[in-house]
């Protein structure tokens with residue numbers, strides 16, 4: 001998907017996309033930092049959009065690895081399906097249903113989780129359900145990396161994971177944050 005199409009999708013559904021711009025290269029790289037790609041076989045992505053971060057994950061993922069990418073917009077899911085990588089499972093569903101999709105691929109845990117869900121734009125109870133499902137289905141020692149444009153919902157991750165390290169990514173339009181948690 002082009003930057004222009006993402007902008008149009010953002011304008012149409014700002015309540016769920018939370019932005020009109022997709023993550024730039026520096027932000028995508030920061031979003032997958034701290035992930036151990038030598039051992040990871042199951043990575044779950046929440047709020048994958050058109051797959052801009054997904055493609056960075058796929059570039060580094062083991063040939064036998066899988067990425068389950070959650071996205072609620074049908075158009076954005078179509079863009080991800082067009083990536084055409086057999087390791088990618090597009091979950092056109094809300095991210096709270098992580099367990100169902102892990103079961104479908106026979107995975108006990110997610111080794112790592114990357115999220116760009118705009119929790120500040122969603123109802124708090126839905127946001128907390130998603131973060132709890134992420135924590136409960138993450139392998140002990142796995143990373144939960146969250147992309148954000150503000151620190152408004154940092155308390156969600158502190159409640160679920162305890163310690164949260166926040167890194168500012170200035171080389172993005174607009175400048176963003178990545179919050180790093182570990183189970």
Ligand SMILES: C[S@@+](CC[C@H](N)C(=O)[O-])C[C@H]1O[C@@H](n2cnc3c(N)ncnc32)[C@H](O)[C@@H]1O
Pocket residue numbers: 016017018019021022023046047048049050051052053070071072073076093094095096116117118147
């Ligand atoms: C800020 S955009 C990020 C898109 C892309 N990952 C990127 O970094 O540019 C957030 C995405 O989360 C999706 N989203 C919102 N609520 C969701 C939910 N409950 N489950 C899964 N995806 C959701 C939106 O449709 C949107 O595409």
